[in-house]
Amino acid sequence: MIIAWLSIENFRNHRSTKLALDAERTLVVGPNGHGKTNLLEAVALLNGSGSFRGASAETLVRTGCDRAFVRAEIRRERRTRLVEMEIAAAGRSRAQVNGQKVRSLRDLADVVSTVVFCPADLSIAAGGPSVRRELLDNVLISTDREYRAMRLDFERVLRQRNNLLKQTGHRADDEAIATLDVWDAQLADIGETIAQRRDALCTALASPAQDAYCQLAGCDASLGLSYAAEWRDRGLAISLAQARTDDLRRGTTTVGPHRDDMTICLDGLPARTHASQGEQRSIALALRLAQHRYSAQTSGIEPIVLLDDVFSELDEGRARRLVDCLPAAQTVVTSATGHVPSGIEAHSQVQIHDGEVISR
Secondary structure, eight states, X not given: OEEEEEEEEEETTEEEEEEEOOXXXXXXXXXXXXXXXXXXXXXXXXXXXXXXXXXXXXXXXXXXXXXXXXXXXXXXXXXXXXXXXXXXXXXXXXXXXXXXXXXXXXXXXXXXXXXXEOXXXXXXXXXXXXXXXXXXXXXXXXXXXXXXXXXXXXXXXXXXXXXXXXXXXXXXXXXXXXXXXXXXXXXXXXXXXXXXXXXHHHHHHHHHHHHHHXXXXXXXXXXXXXXXXXXXXXXXXXXXXXXXXXXXXXXXXOSSGGGOEEEEXXXXXXXXXXXXXXXXXXXXXXXXXXXXXXXXXXXXXXOEEXXXXXXXXXOHHHHHHHHHHOOSSOEEEEESSSOOOTTOOOSEEEEEETTEEEEO
């Protein structure tokens, strides 16, 4: 799968940018703050997962505009598809493929697959549980339609349960308790399955992540991944019942997949607290490489690799070894200096200045 060309309008600081992407490697250069990462962000949005920078739709739309547009021609197995996204500053964003509206933006994952490597990935090993949950969910959502629907159902039920908890507080009457019983049963059913899928993904990622880490770090080490959910031994139904009094007091659901974590251990010790920053960066890169491999194997779509100025954050040895680990997929690289390690020389170079392409 490759993106043949990309067009973005009124997206962040890009008024109107159109360019062809090389089937192998495109290097995007320009000063910091002029729109290189914005360009990569637009490409990543095409898989429907949202901004990899955690930005809201409002901030993606150019100041003074109501909506932004991202369009691309996708070529895969001799088929060509036109993917178009309309990002609304207020209201609902929309997308279509070959002129046909998609039911949900997340369904774009069936057409476009991307894996982003960026400096903020350090938080995968060093940050809080939400970062690691998001990684697991994004991989599963992009490769498993059933999980995609299940995750939406879970979010809906969780939202309903939390609304009820906030409304009733300490004064829950019989009717509220009966309704809470219904939401608990649904949440337990969906939540157990979500945890099982995430747990299985941790197992699937463990071996390729271990191999990638050793290659990146240039040493033998043990990298372990495991799904951490304190409620699983008791089961979610029992755990929700036990937590109900506390949940009513707090007005929120305190146990479930939305609070779980993926534990990362390096040589038997928690990476979050015991790994150095260099080790944590290698762990993050290893997990992205494992994500790419898993996605390619399970979906049949070779994800596009997006490298957002990652080489500036690595020492020479790690940068060289990362190049050796990169998959043979279409790759877009950003660099403020234009210099990249040997082995990842671009076939096409694009220069960005103040949100405009000034040379190719």
